[in-house]
Amino acid sequence: xxxxxxxxxxxxxxxxxxxxxxxxxxxxxxxxxxxxxxxxxxxxxxxxxxxxxxxxxxxxxxxxxxxxxxxxxxxxxxxxxxxxxxxxxxxxxxxxxxxxxxxxxxxxxxxxxxxxxxxxxxxxxxxxxxxxxxxxxxxxxxxxxxxxxxxxxxxxxxxxxxxxxxxxxxxxxxxxxxxxx
Ligand SMILES: [Zn+2]
Numbered sequence: 001x002x003x004x005x006x007x008x009x010x011x012x013x014x015x016x017x018x019x020x021x022x023x024x025x026x027x028x029x030x031x032x033x034x035x036x037x038x039x040x041x042x043x044x045x046x047x048x049x050x051x052x053x054x055x056x057x058x059x060x061x062x063x064x065x066x067x068x069x070x071x072x073x074x075x076x077x078x079x080x081x082x083x084x085x086x087x088x089x090x091x092x093x094x095x096x097x098x099x100x101x102x103x104x105x106x107x108x109x110x111x112x113x114x115x116x117x118x119x120x121x122x123x124x125x126x127x128x129x130x131x132x133x134x135x136x137x138x139x140x141x142x143x144x145x146x147x148x149x150x151x152x153x154x155x156x157x158x159x160x161x162x163x164x165x166x167x168x169x170x171x172x173x174x175x176x177x178x179x180x181x
Pocket of ligand 1 (some may be wrong): 032076078079083
């Protein structure tokens with residue numbers, strides 16, 4: 001879809017907004033929209049504009065909502081600094097941002113591998129499956145073998161067999177205390 005330019009417009013000049021949108025990789029509305037321009041050493045998208053804030057996510061906020069109130073920060077709900085999806089941006093204070101970072105840090109605790117999607121609750125459930133299975137010595141028990149239950153759980157969470165057993169045996173997430181009773 002190309003717009004026909006009038007003959008006089010030899011060199012189309014993009015507005016600040018136009019330049020901003022030009023560098024955004026727009027995905028599904030709920031997904032992160034990646035900034036395709038320059039990224040600074042802190043991982044934030046940057047743009048060159050005298051009309052808009054220099055940081056791309058702040059520029060996006062301005063384009064969508066208007067000027068950023070003094071003393072406010074534009075924060076990411078997705079924690080992805082190169083994301084400029086307006087739905088992932090919210091106004092916060094420095095304290096909010098700090099609290100938020102602390103909370104995210106606590107939540108990501110122990111999640112160093114590619115299993116960043118599993119939570120402490122998942123880990124506790126995985127451990128419980130093995131513990132209950134090992135305790136169950138009744139040969140007539142109709143309970144599916146705990147190893148099969150673990151494999152089903154691995155499938156559901158997208159973990160490998162090796163990985164889920166390592167979690168059950170406390171090799172992974174070993175610093176996570178037992179589920180508080
Ligand atoms: Zn995002």
